[in-house]
Amino acid sequence: MAEVGRAYEGGRARSRRRSHVGVHAILIPASLVMIAPFLWQIVTSLKTLSSATRVPPSLLPEGRWDNYGRMFDLLPFSDQFLNTALMAAGRTAGQILLCPLAAYAFARLRFPGRSVLFGLFLSVLMVPPQLFVLPQYEITASLGWLNSVQALIVPGMFSAFGVFLLRQFFLGLPRELEEAARLDGAGPLRTYWYVMLPLARPGVIAMSVLALLWSWNDLFWPLVVNTDPEKMTLSAGLAALQGQFQTDYPVLMAGSLLASLPVIAAFALLQRQFIQGIAHTGVKG
């Protein structure tokens, strides 16, 4: 570090290269720690129980693909897969429909009580979700919705977070196009749908990606409302399995890998959107 000052060009380049070796020396072991549990999960999922519990363990998988098939015998895995997909899709679709609409109104339309109403929306954001659970459960039960797909979807369709995130986004958009649409005689709905919503696409995508991620991985609410194995989501189903078959780790590893694979695949495809979405959550008003 001391040599940065002298022999400017060459010295700087050399010191940079050298310090990058040091950076990699920290980052490589650290990323090994991040990835190793997943690699071990894959290796274990392809072993028999007896070889998984051998000491010392073998680091190599054994090609026991039937562990993946056995998951479908232990659980109504395909039902749970479908329930989870419907839950994630339904909640996300609801949020895409409702959040930007409200967000646009809060950002651009003027109406009496706007800040009070927005404050109410924000207050929902501050409250830990566990405070919603008991009354939501009562509502769901009184509708006769326990053990149903709509129980998984409907309460999760409304997101104060989505409204907040997208309001920020709309506030950052230029007003000119909107004014032009208005001068052309377009009303608020038309302006929103044809002009502003398309402009807000990156924000809507960021919100949707997070909504998909969070609903696919959600545990508490699905665990509570749907107790019938055919109606459970993957996270609740797997968690239930944990209690019953505590020892068959190869099958548990196979199942947990299958359950998390769709989101990991979505992440691989939409990495930029995921990361932007997360980065957006850190942007303060």
Added chain:
Amino acid sequence: MTSTDGQESGPRRAGSAPASGGTRPGGRRPRRDRVSEALWGYAFIAPAGLGLAVFHLWPVLQTGYFSFTQWGVFGGHTWTGLDNYHRLLTDPEVARSLVNTLAYTALGLVGIPLAIVFAALLNREGLRGTGVYRTLFFLPVVTMPVAVAMVWRWLYNGEYGLVNHVLALVGIDGPHWIADPDTALFALAAVGVWSGLGYNLIIFLAGIQAIPKEFYDAAAIDGAGPVRQFFRITLPLLSPTAFFVSVISVIGSLQLFDLVYVLAGSGLTGRANPAFPRIQTVVQLFYDRAFLTDDRGYAAAIVMMLLVIIVALTALQFRMQKRWVHYG
């Protein structure tokens, strides 16, 4: 949306609606337009607003009400005043889970300096493989927490777990981690930090990238090396981000459920784990009382307590930010 037939219906409805307030001085637009805009505004927020009112706002008030009631075996509830709160103050299980949750929250803060260091390292100019590193750090964030917990339960297994195999290589006889009362909470917190690192890292990376490059160039000309630049520029300018991350990380940790539900078990499977009393969290206790023993009034009081703690710790952090957060 009630009306989808575009802008025609707006002004027409507006014409018959009562005007709110007089014409504002300087407001040149006709009153009809303003009233119509306001009606559109209400129509736009109505669907999300009604949903949030029914499923979020009203439930908060109702949970508050439930916390003053006792639930019967066959449904229905009776007003019992402060009984649940009296019970709360003397219940050893509540005290225990509260201590566990607070300790877990404090341990979880270790993840913040870790994330800052890794973000600073990943941001080095000309570093190769940044994308790969970022992806690897982020992988646990997108993985289902139940799956993460299951993998770690296997890794932590006393006899066959990878963690103890690795420790055995250097001659250490590892404990049973989450089944050992002395290590359970630390083992749990380690998984929490591991799985949240990527999330914090991304937020810090965005924060670092918002720092003007000129600051670093000027510092380099003055002879400041990367370490000094980190402490003199990156760290102070990142403190608002660190404040934000610490607020959300505390709020998140206080609500821990998924990881501990799978790692420690719940209900009967939980009781079988000797370390269960040392890692049971507040939300887990809420789950047990609300849905396993159907003691819903008491469960409501437990989450009301959680709300008070979250508000108090968040307020405390906002008060303390003057001491360490640099703005502007």
